[in-house]
Amino acid sequence: MISLNHALDIPLYRQLSTQIMESVVRGELLAGDTLPSVRALAGDLGVNMHTVNKSYHELEAKGIIEIVPKKGAVIKAKEQKISTKRLEGLSDEFRPIVVEALINGMNQEEIYMLITNIISKVRED
Amino acid sequence: MISLNHALDIPLYRQLSTQIMESVVRGELLAGDTLPSVRALAGDLGVNMHTVNKSYHELEAKGIIEIVPKKGAVIKAKEQKISTKRLEGLSDEFRPIVVEALINGMNQEEIYMLITNIISKVRED
DNA sequence: GATTTGTTATAGTATATATAGAACAGATAA
DNA sequence: TTATCTGTTCTATATATACTATAACAAATC
Numbered sequence: 001m002i003s004l005n006h007a008l009d010i011p012l013y014r015q016l017s018t019q020i021m022e023s024v025v026r027g028e029l030l031a032g033d034t035l036p037s038v039r040a041l042a043g044d045l046g047v048n049m050h051t052v053n054k055s056y057h058e059l060e061a062k063g064i065i066e067i068v069p070k071k072g073a074v075i076k077a078k079e080q081k082i083s084t085k086r087l088e089g090l091s092d093e094f095r096p097i098v099v100e101a102l103i104n105g106m107n108q109e110e111i112y113m114l115i116t117n118i119i120s121k122v123r124e125d
Numbered sequence: 126m127i128s129l130n131h132a133l134d135i136p137l138y139r140q141l142s143t144q145i146m147e148s149v150v151r152g153e154l155l156a157g158d159t160l161p162s163v164r165a166l167a168g169d170l171g172v173n174m175h176t177v178n179k180s181y182h183e184l185e186a187k188g189i190i191e192i193v194p195k196k197g198a199v200i201k202a203k204e205q206k207i208s209t210k211r212l213e214g215l216s217d218e219f220r221p222i223v224v225e226a227l228i229n230g231m232n233q234e235e236i237y238m239l240i241t242n243i244i245s246k247v248r249e250d
Numbered sequence: 251g252a253t254t255t256g257t258t259a260t261a262g263t264a265t266a267t268a269t270a271g272a273a274c275a276g277a278t279a280a
Numbered sequence: 281t282t283a284t285c286t287g288t289t290c291t292a293t294a295t296a297t298a299c300t301a302t303a304a305c306a307a308a309t310c
Contacts (some may be wrong), residue, residue, distance in 0.1 A: 011297085011298060011299090012298080012299075013298080013299090014221075018220075018221045018224060021221075021224045021225065021228050022224055024228055025224060025227045025228055037254075037255065037256080038255085038256070039254080039255085039256095040254095047299080047300085048299060048300050048301075049300095049301095050299075050300075050301090051298085051299065051300080053256080053257085054298090054299095056256095062225070062228075064228060067256075068255095068256090069255080069256050069257070069306095069307080069308095070254085070255045070256055070257090070306080070307045070308045070309090071255070071256080071307095071308070071309090072255075072256085073256095078228065078230055079229060079230050080230055081230060082229045082230050082231055082235075086229055087239070090222065090225060090226055090229070090231075090239065091239060091242070091243060093222045093225070094219075094222055094239060094240065094243055095143075095243050095246075095247070096139075096143045096146075097215065097218045097219055097222070098240060098243045098244060098247070099143060099146050099147055099150060099247055100146065100187070100215060100218070101215055102150045102244070102247070103146050103149055103150055103187075103189060103203065104204060104207045104211055104215070105203055105204050105205055105206060105207050106207055106215075108240070108241065108244060110207075111240055112237055112240070114212070114215065114216060114219060115219065115223060115233070115236055115237070115240065116233065117216070118216060118219055118220050118223045119223060119227070119233060121220075122220070122223070122224055122227070136266085136267060136268085137267080137268075138267080138268090162285075162286065162287080163286085163287070164285080164286085164287095165285095172268080172269085173268060173269050173270070174269095174270095175268075175269075175270090176267085176268060176269080178287080178288085179267090179268095181287095192287075193286095193287090194275095194276080194277095194286080194287050194288070195275080195276045195277050195278090195285090195286045195287055195288090196276095196277070196278090196286070196287080197286075197287085198287095
């Protein structure tokens with residue numbers, strides 16, 4: 001179930017993208033599955049159609065779904081090997097948070113455990 | 126040396142905060158050291174005084190520096206144990222990026238290696 | 251033929267980011 | 281003491297982003 005929180009300082013369209021990605025990671029959404037139409041999902045979530053549309057296009061840019069005009073959004077098969085470019089992008093995103101962890105006194109091992117806990121949580125929910 | 130990139134979609138004040146935190150992690154800035162005045166640093170970096178001021182207050186909110194009005198910004202001693210609240214905050218920040226890594230085909234071990242590489246880079250620079 | 255689809259366009263509001271200039275009061279240095 | 285520097289506060293402007301709202305279009309579907 002998807003739930004958006006207007007109180008967070010995380011954009012609604014991004015919250016939606018992340019939750020759809022988590023569903024894919026959990027195996028709830030499989031390659032070939034179709035996402036609801038932008039209007040239908042917007043109605044369910046109580047947000048504007050354009051907000052859902054923005055999320056879908058973000059997911060398409062990440063290579064997670066394929067949007068077929070006049071038809072729908074389909075989950076793509078997971079990639080086997082991560083591209084160097086995407087790996088660099090992830091590194092840039094991880095870096096400032098890793099720095100924050102280090103400055104708060106966490107060592108490498110503790111960061112590993114935090115990552116492990118997060119992966120468990122994602123798979124649980 | 127601090128360098129801000131106007132082309133990135135990362136706010137200037139946040140780029141500054143992150144780079145100061147990296148200097149602390151590297152041991153270039155030690156507890157008790159004083160940061161340049163907001164006007165002086167703004168002049169060096171070619172940005173507005175308020176931008177530096179916002180960065181300093183962000184660092185103060187994170188517990189990294191202490192701003193003494195009319196005097197300056199001083200690096201605080203590193204905390205020994207991370208608080209539960211801050212750990213939850215870090216978890217929330219890590220989560221969407223971990224999900225992105227997983228969805229791009231990375232497994233736990235590969236994420237570990239990425240973290241290790243990032244830590245090395247931060248300490249090198 | 252009617253509905254649904256993603257797309258495109260226009261418009262409005264709110265917030266965030268960054269700049270600019272001015273003024274204040276306290277601390278520091280000459 | 282005087283002058284300078286400090287962080288703070290205020291007003292103002294410009295731009296970008298986020299979100300909503302409404303409308304219309306053409307193609308696919310029922």
